[in-house]
Amino acid sequence: MGRSVKSTSILIYKIIAVLSFLVLLGVQFFLVYNTYMLKDEHYFYAEKQLIKRVYSKGIRNDKVYPGGQQIIDTFINRNMHELERLYKTDPSAFNVKRQKICDSLFTKLRAKSSMDDFFTQIVKENHLKHDLQYRLLIKTLSITFSGSNYIILFQNGHRLPLLDSSYILPEGASIDGDLKTLNMQNQVASLTVSASSAYSYQITFELYVDSPNRTWAILNLMKPTFALSFFSLLAVMIIYFFTFRNWLRQKKLAEMKSDFVNSITHEFHTPLATIMVANKSLQNEKIIEKKENIAPLTDIISRQTGRLKTIFSQVLDITVMNNATLKKDSYLLGKLLEEILLDYRLTLGNKSVEIKLDKIPDDFMVFLDKFWFTTTVLNLFENAIKYNSSPVKKIRIHAQLDKKTIQLSIADNGIGMSQKTIRHIFEKFYRSKNKSTEDVNGLGLGLFYVNQCILAHGWTLDVESKEGHGTEFIIMMPKG
Numbered sequence: 001m002g003r004s005v006k007s008t009s010i011l012i013y014k015i016i017a018v019l020s021f022l023v024l025l026g027v028q029f030f031l032v033y034n035t036y037m038l039k040d041e042h043y044f045y046a047e048k049q050l051i052k053r054v055y056s057k058g059i060r061n062d063k064v065y066p067g068g069q070q071i072i073d074t075f076i077n078r079n080m081h082e083l084e085r086l087y088k089t090d091p092s093a094f095n096v097k098r099q100k101i102c103d104s105l106f107t108k109l110r111a112k113s114s115m116d117d118f119f120t121q122i123v124k125e126n127h128l129k130h131d132l133q134y135r136l137l138i139k140t141l142s143i144t145f146s147g148s149n150y151i152i153l154f155q156n157g158h159r160l161p162l163l164d165s166s167y168i169l170p171e172g173a174s175i176d177g178d179l180k181t182l183n184m185q186n187q188v189a190s191l192t193v194s195a196s197s198a199y200s201y202q203i204t205f206e207l208y209v210d211s212p213n214r215t216w217a218i219l220n221l222m223k224p225t226f227a228l229s230f231f232s233l234l235a236v237m238i239i240y241f242f243t244f245r246n247w248l249r250q251k252k253l254a255e256m257k258s259d260f261v262n263s264i265t266h267e268f269h270t271p272l273a274t275i276m277v278a279n280k281s282l283q284n285e286k287i288i289e290k291k292e293n294i295a296p297l298t299d300i301i302s303r304q305t306g307r308l309k310t311i312f313s314q315v316l317d318i319t320v321m322n323n324a325t326l327k328k329d330s331y332l333l334g335k336l337l338e339e340i341l342l343d344y345r346l347t348l349g350n351k352s353v354e355i356k357l358d359k360i361p362d363d364f365m366v367f368l369d370k371f372w373f374t375t376t377v378l379n380l381f382e383n384a385i386k387y388n389s390s391p392v393k394k395i396r397i398h399a400q401l402d403k404k405t406i407q408l409s410i411a412d413n414g415i416g417m418s419q420k421t422i423r424h425i426f427e428k429f430y431r432s433k434n435k436s437t438e439d440v441n442g443l444g445l446g447l448f449y450v451n452q453c454i455l456a457h458g459w460t461l462d463v464e465s466k467e468g469h470g471t472e473f474i475i476m477m478p479k480g
Helices: 002-042 045-058 068-089 091-111 115-125 214-221 223-282 291-322 333-348 370-386 446-457
Strands: 133-144 150-155 172-177 187-194 200-210 328-332 353-357 365-369 393-402 405-412 460-465 471-478
Touching: 002 214, 002 223, 045 115, 045 187, 045 200, 068 091, 068 133, 068 200, 091 133, 091 150, 091 172, 115 133, 115 172, 133 187, 172 200, 214 223, 223 291, 328 333, 333 353, 333 365, 333 370, 333 393, 365 370, 365 446, 365 471, 370 393, 370 405, 370 446, 370 471, 446 460, 446 471
Parallel strands: 353 393
Antiparallel strands: 133 150, 133 172, 133 200, 187 200, 328 365, 393 405, 405 471, 460 471
């Protein structure tokens, strides 16, 4: 239940962090997009104003392009009265006629266009970019018979099936140029010319100018913005990562400290309670009347006092272990292990434990600190018995030579460990939390000592284990 709550808590924090990052990402995208739109709006602005001024001046007494007014006047004026008659008498015929006139007019304007030369001259004289493209088009064309009421001949967006679709664009009828993308950002001029007299016309034409690689040019201008945005997001991610990692470490440390306090409280409680009961018994006159009752009670106090001393030593030895100055000497590995086993077997009493020491060659000499090596081996024995649910708990000790390295193996038939547990077993105060170990008491220091001893000696330690199939610790030490 506790682990589930902790996992849920961490998941919630992760979700909140991810959502916060996504919100930040959205804000960054919005700001970058607005910056792009602003750059797009002002890109090529000065050049646009220059081209507009020169273009407007070049057609001051003309329309569409130099020489375009004469062509338009010719088509409109010679058909004006015919269009008036059809408009008043036959609307269907008027519709057909206006389309034919517009098609002929636009075709003529396209064929006689001088815009290419005019635009090239503008670019050259004003030292503009040579890769500029343009598009010149007519947006609307209307006529008036009275001088006040205009009748549409052509308007962009209106369906006129008799016109050649090859030059009809959504923006209007294309007269010249090959610029493909037309929008308000690259619109240089939009001019409407009309006369207030009867039998005249009104025309709206537009000029668009832009660079073919406008988007890439704007993006190139925004490199500092992109870099700033990217590195700010990266900085946030890095800060979050280290903050979250440190928080997890602190959280884990707090949990380990809490577990340690709970474990050590339990470890102290049992011997203290036993000593108190034995002491109370010694204060009972009826019990101490018989001298044979005193020795067992004092033995109990002695044993439990020794147990308390051991627990104190385990806690206090953490600092000693971290700063230990090893007192190394040469020992025969087989003889040393036999000595350790002799003492350890006395502490087992009637426990169902089988410890088998395979024959170790007499020349297996090792250079080590006897005290810490003994502590290491005893801790491995304790774990092999403590985390073992078999009726008969078995420990096998085996040593072999691999080149110049002695491999000392201590294997058991215990409950085994998962790979996740193996990654943490050498951490101070770490204790595995699962159903098979929840009833096992301890401080989480045994394997920490083992690892400290291995590191202090400069040895290596491998762990092979599988849940339900026991564990094997392999200590690799150089042969002395």
